[in-house]
Amino acid sequence: MAKELVLRRVNVDRYVTPLREGGSMPAIIEGDDGFLYVLKFRGAGQGTKALIAELIGGEIARKLGFNVPELVFADLDEAFGRTEPDEEIQDLLKFSTGLNLGLHYLSGSITYDPGVSKIDETLASKIVWLDALLMNMDRTAKNPNMLVWNKDIWLIDHGAALYFHHSWDDYQKSSLSPFPLIKDHILLAQATNINEVSLELSEILDSNFIEEVVQLIPDDWLNGNHFDSTGEFKKAYAFFLNNRIKNAHIFVKSANDAREKLI
Structure with missing residues:
Protein backbone atom coordinates (compact mmCIF):
# COMPACT_ATOMS: atom_id res chain seq x y z
CA MET A 1 0.00 0.00 0.00
CA TYR A 105 16.71 25.09 6.16
CA LEU A 106 19.66 23.74 4.17
CA SER A 107 22.51 25.15 6.23
CA GLY A 108 25.62 25.82 4.16
CA SER A 109 23.88 25.59 0.79
CA ILE A 110 24.83 27.94 -2.04
CA THR A 111 22.82 29.37 -4.92
CA TYR A 112 23.14 27.40 -8.13
CA ASP A 113 25.57 29.02 -10.57
CA PRO A 114 25.54 27.54 -14.11
CA GLY A 115 29.12 28.72 -14.55
CA VAL A 116 30.25 26.56 -11.64
CA SER A 117 27.85 23.60 -11.47
CA LYS A 118 26.80 21.69 -14.57
CA ILE A 119 23.45 19.90 -14.82
CA ASP A 120 23.08 17.00 -17.24
CA GLU A 121 20.58 17.31 -20.09
CA THR A 122 18.07 14.83 -18.70
CA LEU A 123 17.84 16.55 -15.31
CA ALA A 124 17.63 19.94 -17.01
CA SER A 125 14.81 18.64 -19.21
CA LYS A 126 12.91 17.32 -16.21
CA ILE A 127 13.20 20.62 -14.33
CA VAL A 128 12.04 22.59 -17.38
CA TRP A 129 9.09 20.19 -17.77
CA LEU A 130 8.16 20.61 -14.10
CA ASP A 131 8.22 24.39 -14.30
CA ALA A 132 6.23 24.46 -17.53
CA LEU A 133 3.62 22.22 -15.87
CA LEU A 134 3.43 24.46 -12.80
CA MET A 135 3.64 27.68 -14.82
CA ASN A 136 6.57 28.65 -12.60
CA MET A 137 7.95 31.96 -13.83
CA ASP A 138 10.66 32.07 -11.20
CA ARG A 139 13.53 29.84 -12.31
CA THR A 140 15.56 32.35 -14.30
CA ALA A 141 19.20 33.40 -14.53
CA LYS A 142 18.34 36.34 -12.28
CA ASN A 143 16.63 34.15 -9.71
CA PRO A 144 17.35 30.44 -10.27
CA ASN A 145 15.70 29.18 -7.06
CA MET A 146 18.03 26.20 -7.03
CA LEU A 147 20.56 25.44 -4.33
CA VAL A 148 23.63 23.25 -4.25
CA TRP A 149 23.79 21.33 -0.99
CA ASN A 150 26.01 18.33 -0.35
CA LYS A 151 26.93 18.47 -4.06
CA ASP A 152 23.31 17.90 -5.13
CA ILE A 153 20.81 20.23 -6.77
CA TRP A 154 17.83 21.20 -4.61
CA LEU A 155 14.71 22.96 -5.87
CA ILE A 156 13.19 25.70 -3.72
CA ASP A 157 10.59 28.44 -3.83
CA HIS A 158 7.59 27.52 -5.96
CA GLY A 159 5.45 30.32 -4.53
CA ALA A 160 5.22 32.17 -7.86
CA ALA A 161 3.84 29.11 -9.67
CA LEU A 162 0.17 28.46 -10.50
CA TYR A 163 -0.39 32.18 -10.99
CA PHE A 164 -3.80 31.51 -12.56
CA HIS A 165 -5.23 31.14 -9.04
CA HIS A 166 -4.76 34.82 -8.21
CA SER A 167 -7.91 35.51 -10.24
CA TRP A 168 -9.36 32.08 -11.19
CA ASP A 169 -10.53 33.64 -14.46
CA ASP A 170 -11.24 30.79 -16.89
CA TYR A 171 -8.96 28.37 -15.08
CA GLN A 172 -10.09 25.57 -17.39
CA LYS A 173 -8.59 27.43 -20.34
CA SER A 174 -5.50 28.32 -18.31
CA SER A 175 -4.85 24.61 -17.79
CA LEU A 176 -4.10 24.40 -21.52
CA SER A 177 -1.77 27.40 -21.60
CA PRO A 178 1.48 26.84 -23.53
CA PHE A 179 3.31 28.95 -20.88
CA PRO A 180 5.43 31.26 -23.06
CA LEU A 181 7.46 32.47 -20.05
CA ILE A 182 9.41 29.22 -20.25
CA LYS A 183 11.65 31.10 -22.70
CA ASP A 184 13.39 32.70 -19.70
CA HIS A 185 14.15 29.43 -17.89
CA ILE A 186 17.76 29.17 -16.74
CA LEU A 187 18.08 25.54 -17.93
CA LEU A 188 16.18 25.76 -21.22
CA ALA A 189 19.28 25.62 -23.43
CA GLN A 190 20.34 22.33 -21.79
CA ALA A 191 16.86 20.77 -21.93
CA THR A 192 17.34 18.56 -25.00
CA ASN A 193 15.09 15.66 -23.89
CA ILE A 194 11.80 17.31 -22.96
CA ASN A 195 9.74 15.03 -25.19
CA GLU A 196 11.24 11.90 -23.69
CA VAL A 197 10.97 12.94 -20.04
CA SER A 198 7.39 14.15 -20.54
CA LEU A 199 6.15 10.61 -21.05
CA GLU A 200 7.91 9.38 -17.92
CA LEU A 201 6.89 12.24 -15.64
CA SER A 202 3.27 12.37 -16.80
CA GLU A 203 2.79 8.72 -15.82
CA ILE A 204 4.13 9.34 -12.31
CA LEU A 205 1.61 12.11 -11.63
CA ASP A 206 -1.58 10.07 -11.68
CA SER A 207 -4.92 11.47 -10.58
CA ASN A 208 -4.77 9.69 -7.19
CA PHE A 209 -1.56 11.49 -6.30
CA ILE A 210 -2.91 14.85 -7.48
CA GLU A 211 -5.96 14.32 -5.26
CA GLU A 212 -3.66 13.64 -2.29
CA VAL A 213 -1.72 16.83 -2.96
CA VAL A 214 -4.73 19.13 -3.17
CA GLN A 215 -6.25 17.54 -0.06
CA LEU A 216 -3.17 18.73 1.84
CA ILE A 217 -4.25 22.35 1.39
CA PRO A 218 -5.58 23.67 4.73
CA ASP A 219 -9.17 24.86 4.41
CA ASP A 220 -8.40 28.26 5.89
CA TRP A 221 -5.86 28.94 3.12
CA LEU A 222 -8.71 28.85 0.60
CA ASN A 223 -10.52 32.17 0.49
CA GLY A 224 -12.41 34.39 -1.90
CA ASN A 225 -15.80 34.21 -3.56
CA HIS A 226 -14.72 32.18 -6.58
CA PHE A 227 -16.27 28.95 -5.27
CA ASP A 228 -18.97 28.06 -2.76
CA SER A 229 -16.83 25.75 -0.61
CA THR A 230 -13.26 24.68 0.10
CA GLY A 231 -14.10 21.38 -1.56
CA GLU A 232 -14.90 23.20 -4.80
CA PHE A 233 -11.58 25.05 -4.59
CA LYS A 234 -9.73 21.76 -4.25
CA LYS A 235 -11.65 20.20 -7.13
CA ALA A 236 -10.64 23.16 -9.30
CA TYR A 237 -6.95 22.73 -8.40
CA ALA A 238 -7.18 19.02 -9.17
CA PHE A 239 -8.89 19.70 -12.50
CA PHE A 240 -6.24 22.24 -13.48
CA LEU A 241 -3.35 19.91 -12.68
CA ASN A 242 -4.86 16.75 -14.15
CA ASN A 243 -5.93 18.48 -17.35
CA ARG A 244 -2.53 20.10 -17.73
CA ILE A 245 -0.74 16.78 -17.28
CA LYS A 246 -3.12 15.07 -19.69
CA ASN A 247 -2.34 17.74 -22.30
CA ALA A 248 1.36 18.09 -21.56
CA HIS A 249 2.14 18.10 -25.29
CA ILE A 250 0.93 21.73 -25.39
CA PHE A 251 3.49 23.13 -22.95
CA VAL A 252 6.15 20.68 -24.16
CA LYS A 253 5.84 22.08 -27.70
CA SER A 254 6.03 25.61 -26.33
CA ALA A 255 9.22 24.77 -24.44
CA ASN A 256 10.81 23.09 -27.46
CA ASP A 257 9.89 26.02 -29.70
CA ALA A 258 11.37 28.47 -27.21
CA ARG A 259 14.54 26.41 -26.99
CA GLU A 260 14.97 26.38 -30.78
CA LYS A 261 14.80 30.17 -30.86
CA LEU A 262 17.25 30.37 -27.96
CA ILE A 263 19.96 28.22 -29.51
Whole structure:
Protein backbone atom coordinates (compact mmCIF):
# COMPACT_ATOMS: atom_id res chain seq x y z
CA MET A 1 0.00 0.00 0.00
CA ALA A 2 1.33 3.44 -0.93
CA LYS A 3 2.35 5.70 1.92
CA GLU A 4 -0.21 8.40 2.68
CA LEU A 5 0.97 11.90 1.79
CA VAL A 6 1.15 13.96 4.99
CA LEU A 7 3.10 16.95 6.26
CA ARG A 8 4.48 17.22 9.77
CA ARG A 9 3.24 20.08 11.93
CA VAL A 10 5.50 22.17 14.15
CA ASN A 11 5.14 25.23 16.34
CA VAL A 12 7.31 28.28 15.76
CA ASP A 13 9.52 28.64 18.82
CA ARG A 14 11.96 31.35 17.77
CA TYR A 15 12.28 33.96 15.04
CA VAL A 16 15.96 33.79 14.04
CA THR A 17 16.49 36.24 11.19
CA PRO A 18 14.60 37.71 8.23
CA LEU A 19 15.55 36.83 4.67
CA ARG A 20 14.90 40.14 2.95
CA GLU A 21 14.54 38.74 -0.55
CA GLY A 22 11.68 39.88 -2.76
CA GLY A 23 8.42 41.09 -1.30
CA SER A 24 7.40 38.09 0.79
CA MET A 25 9.96 38.55 3.58
CA PRO A 26 10.47 34.91 4.54
CA ALA A 27 12.50 34.25 7.66
CA ILE A 28 14.61 31.59 9.29
CA ILE A 29 12.79 30.29 12.36
CA GLU A 30 13.33 27.49 14.84
CA GLY A 31 10.55 24.97 15.35
CA ASP A 32 9.67 23.22 18.56
CA ASP A 33 11.34 20.14 17.08
CA GLY A 34 14.72 21.89 17.26
CA PHE A 35 15.15 22.27 13.47
CA LEU A 36 15.56 25.46 11.49
CA TYR A 37 13.09 26.29 8.71
CA VAL A 38 12.64 28.96 6.09
CA LEU A 39 9.15 30.16 6.95
CA LYS A 40 6.76 31.47 4.29
CA PHE A 41 4.19 33.72 5.95
CA ARG A 42 0.49 33.73 5.21
CA GLY A 43 0.46 37.46 5.98
CA ALA A 44 2.96 38.34 3.24
CA GLY A 45 2.08 40.09 -0.01
CA GLN A 46 0.61 37.17 -1.98
CA GLY A 47 -1.07 35.68 1.07
CA THR A 48 -2.01 32.04 1.30
CA LYS A 49 -2.02 31.58 -2.49
CA ALA A 50 1.79 31.68 -2.45
CA LEU A 51 1.76 29.03 0.28
CA ILE A 52 -0.58 26.84 -1.76
CA ALA A 53 1.69 27.13 -4.81
CA GLU A 54 4.69 26.31 -2.62
CA LEU A 55 2.93 23.30 -1.17
CA ILE A 56 1.65 21.90 -4.47
CA GLY A 57 4.83 22.67 -6.40
CA GLY A 58 7.14 21.28 -3.74
CA GLU A 59 5.27 18.01 -3.27
CA ILE A 60 4.86 17.43 -7.01
CA ALA A 61 8.59 18.04 -7.46
CA ARG A 62 9.35 15.57 -4.66
CA LYS A 63 7.07 12.95 -6.22
CA LEU A 64 8.98 13.32 -9.48
CA GLY A 65 12.25 12.54 -7.71
CA PHE A 66 13.73 16.01 -7.30
CA ASN A 67 15.52 17.05 -4.13
CA VAL A 68 13.17 19.38 -2.25
CA PRO A 69 13.55 20.50 1.38
CA GLU A 70 10.98 18.94 3.68
CA LEU A 71 7.81 21.02 3.88
CA VAL A 72 6.05 21.40 7.23
CA PHE A 73 2.98 23.20 8.47
CA ALA A 74 4.14 25.75 11.04
CA ASP A 75 1.85 27.23 13.69
CA LEU A 76 2.51 30.81 14.71
CA ASP A 77 1.01 31.91 18.03
CA GLU A 78 -0.78 35.28 18.15
CA ALA A 79 1.53 36.47 20.95
CA PHE A 80 4.69 35.63 19.06
CA GLY A 81 5.48 39.04 17.54
CA ARG A 82 4.67 41.31 20.47
CA THR A 83 8.30 41.74 21.48
CA GLU A 84 9.62 42.16 17.93
CA PRO A 85 11.21 45.65 17.69
CA ASP A 86 10.96 45.96 13.90
CA GLU A 87 7.45 47.28 13.16
CA GLU A 88 7.35 45.82 9.64
CA ILE A 89 8.23 42.35 10.93
CA GLN A 90 5.85 42.78 13.86
CA ASP A 91 2.99 43.48 11.45
CA LEU A 92 3.93 40.49 9.30
CA LEU A 93 3.91 38.22 12.34
CA LYS A 94 0.58 39.61 13.54
CA PHE A 95 -1.09 39.00 10.20
CA SER A 96 0.44 35.50 9.98
CA THR A 97 -1.08 34.07 13.15
CA GLY A 98 -2.12 30.49 12.53
CA LEU A 99 -0.87 27.99 10.00
CA ASN A 100 2.09 28.90 7.78
CA LEU A 101 4.49 26.86 5.65
CA GLY A 102 8.10 26.02 6.46
CA LEU A 103 10.89 24.53 4.37
CA HIS A 104 13.73 22.73 6.11
CA TYR A 105 16.71 25.09 6.16
CA LEU A 106 19.66 23.74 4.17
CA SER A 107 22.51 25.15 6.23
CA GLY A 108 25.62 25.82 4.16
CA SER A 109 23.88 25.59 0.79
CA ILE A 110 24.83 27.94 -2.04
CA THR A 111 22.82 29.37 -4.92
CA TYR A 112 23.14 27.40 -8.13
CA ASP A 113 25.57 29.02 -10.57
CA PRO A 114 25.54 27.54 -14.11
CA GLY A 115 29.12 28.72 -14.55
CA VAL A 116 30.25 26.56 -11.64
CA SER A 117 27.85 23.60 -11.47
CA LYS A 118 26.80 21.69 -14.57
CA ILE A 119 23.45 19.90 -14.82
CA ASP A 120 23.08 17.00 -17.24
CA GLU A 121 20.58 17.31 -20.09
CA THR A 122 18.07 14.83 -18.70
CA LEU A 123 17.84 16.55 -15.31
CA ALA A 124 17.63 19.94 -17.01
CA SER A 125 14.81 18.64 -19.21
CA LYS A 126 12.91 17.32 -16.21
CA ILE A 127 13.20 20.62 -14.33
CA VAL A 128 12.04 22.59 -17.38
CA TRP A 129 9.09 20.19 -17.77
CA LEU A 130 8.16 20.61 -14.10
CA ASP A 131 8.22 24.39 -14.30
CA ALA A 132 6.23 24.46 -17.53
CA LEU A 133 3.62 22.22 -15.87
CA LEU A 134 3.43 24.46 -12.80
CA MET A 135 3.64 27.68 -14.82
CA ASN A 136 6.57 28.65 -12.60
CA MET A 137 7.95 31.96 -13.83
CA ASP A 138 10.66 32.07 -11.20
CA ARG A 139 13.53 29.84 -12.31
CA THR A 140 15.56 32.35 -14.30
CA ALA A 141 19.20 33.40 -14.53
CA LYS A 142 18.34 36.34 -12.28
CA ASN A 143 16.63 34.15 -9.71
CA PRO A 144 17.35 30.44 -10.27
CA ASN A 145 15.70 29.18 -7.06
CA MET A 146 18.03 26.20 -7.03
CA LEU A 147 20.56 25.44 -4.33
CA VAL A 148 23.63 23.25 -4.25
CA TRP A 149 23.79 21.33 -0.99
CA ASN A 150 26.01 18.33 -0.35
CA LYS A 151 26.93 18.47 -4.06
CA ASP A 152 23.31 17.90 -5.13
CA ILE A 153 20.81 20.23 -6.77
CA TRP A 154 17.83 21.20 -4.61
CA LEU A 155 14.71 22.96 -5.87
CA ILE A 156 13.19 25.70 -3.72
CA ASP A 157 10.59 28.44 -3.83
CA HIS A 158 7.59 27.52 -5.96
CA GLY A 159 5.45 30.32 -4.53
CA ALA A 160 5.22 32.17 -7.86
CA ALA A 161 3.84 29.11 -9.67
CA LEU A 162 0.17 28.46 -10.50
CA TYR A 163 -0.39 32.18 -10.99
CA PHE A 164 -3.80 31.51 -12.56
CA HIS A 165 -5.23 31.14 -9.04
CA HIS A 166 -4.76 34.82 -8.21
CA SER A 167 -7.91 35.51 -10.24
CA TRP A 168 -9.36 32.08 -11.19
CA ASP A 169 -10.53 33.64 -14.46
CA ASP A 170 -11.24 30.79 -16.89
CA TYR A 171 -8.96 28.37 -15.08
CA GLN A 172 -10.09 25.57 -17.39
CA LYS A 173 -8.59 27.43 -20.34
CA SER A 174 -5.50 28.32 -18.31
CA SER A 175 -4.85 24.61 -17.79
CA LEU A 176 -4.10 24.40 -21.52
CA SER A 177 -1.77 27.40 -21.60
CA PRO A 178 1.48 26.84 -23.53
CA PHE A 179 3.31 28.95 -20.88
CA PRO A 180 5.43 31.26 -23.06
CA LEU A 181 7.46 32.47 -20.05
CA ILE A 182 9.41 29.22 -20.25
CA LYS A 183 11.65 31.10 -22.70
CA ASP A 184 13.39 32.70 -19.70
CA HIS A 185 14.15 29.43 -17.89
CA ILE A 186 17.76 29.17 -16.74
CA LEU A 187 18.08 25.54 -17.93
CA LEU A 188 16.18 25.76 -21.22
CA ALA A 189 19.28 25.62 -23.43
CA GLN A 190 20.34 22.33 -21.79
CA ALA A 191 16.86 20.77 -21.93
CA THR A 192 17.34 18.56 -25.00
CA ASN A 193 15.09 15.66 -23.89
CA ILE A 194 11.80 17.31 -22.96
CA ASN A 195 9.74 15.03 -25.19
CA GLU A 196 11.24 11.90 -23.69
CA VAL A 197 10.97 12.94 -20.04
CA SER A 198 7.39 14.15 -20.54
CA LEU A 199 6.15 10.61 -21.05
CA GLU A 200 7.91 9.38 -17.92
CA LEU A 201 6.89 12.24 -15.64
CA SER A 202 3.27 12.37 -16.80
CA GLU A 203 2.79 8.72 -15.82
CA ILE A 204 4.13 9.34 -12.31
CA LEU A 205 1.61 12.11 -11.63
CA ASP A 206 -1.58 10.07 -11.68
CA SER A 207 -4.92 11.47 -10.58
CA ASN A 208 -4.77 9.69 -7.19
CA PHE A 209 -1.56 11.49 -6.30
CA ILE A 210 -2.91 14.85 -7.48
CA GLU A 211 -5.96 14.32 -5.26
CA GLU A 212 -3.66 13.64 -2.29
CA VAL A 213 -1.72 16.83 -2.96
CA VAL A 214 -4.73 19.13 -3.17
CA GLN A 215 -6.25 17.54 -0.06
CA LEU A 216 -3.17 18.73 1.84
CA ILE A 217 -4.25 22.35 1.39
CA PRO A 218 -5.58 23.67 4.73
CA ASP A 219 -9.17 24.86 4.41
CA ASP A 220 -8.40 28.26 5.89
CA TRP A 221 -5.86 28.94 3.12
CA LEU A 222 -8.71 28.85 0.60
CA ASN A 223 -10.52 32.17 0.49
CA GLY A 224 -12.41 34.39 -1.90
CA ASN A 225 -15.80 34.21 -3.56
CA HIS A 226 -14.72 32.18 -6.58
CA PHE A 227 -16.27 28.95 -5.27
CA ASP A 228 -18.97 28.06 -2.76
CA SER A 229 -16.83 25.75 -0.61
CA THR A 230 -13.26 24.68 0.10
CA GLY A 231 -14.10 21.38 -1.56
CA GLU A 232 -14.90 23.20 -4.80
CA PHE A 233 -11.58 25.05 -4.59
CA LYS A 234 -9.73 21.76 -4.25
CA LYS A 235 -11.65 20.20 -7.13
CA ALA A 236 -10.64 23.16 -9.30
CA TYR A 237 -6.95 22.73 -8.40
CA ALA A 238 -7.18 19.02 -9.17
CA PHE A 239 -8.89 19.70 -12.50
CA PHE A 240 -6.24 22.24 -13.48
CA LEU A 241 -3.35 19.91 -12.68
CA ASN A 242 -4.86 16.75 -14.15
CA ASN A 243 -5.93 18.48 -17.35
CA ARG A 244 -2.53 20.10 -17.73
CA ILE A 245 -0.74 16.78 -17.28
CA LYS A 246 -3.12 15.07 -19.69
CA ASN A 247 -2.34 17.74 -22.30
CA ALA A 248 1.36 18.09 -21.56
CA HIS A 249 2.14 18.10 -25.29
CA ILE A 250 0.93 21.73 -25.39
CA PHE A 251 3.49 23.13 -22.95
CA VAL A 252 6.15 20.68 -24.16
CA LYS A 253 5.84 22.08 -27.70
CA SER A 254 6.03 25.61 -26.33
CA ALA A 255 9.22 24.77 -24.44
CA ASN A 256 10.81 23.09 -27.46
CA ASP A 257 9.89 26.02 -29.70
CA ALA A 258 11.37 28.47 -27.21
CA ARG A 259 14.54 26.41 -26.99
CA GLU A 260 14.97 26.38 -30.78
CA LYS A 261 14.80 30.17 -30.86
CA LEU A 262 17.25 30.37 -27.96
CA ILE A 263 19.96 28.22 -29.51
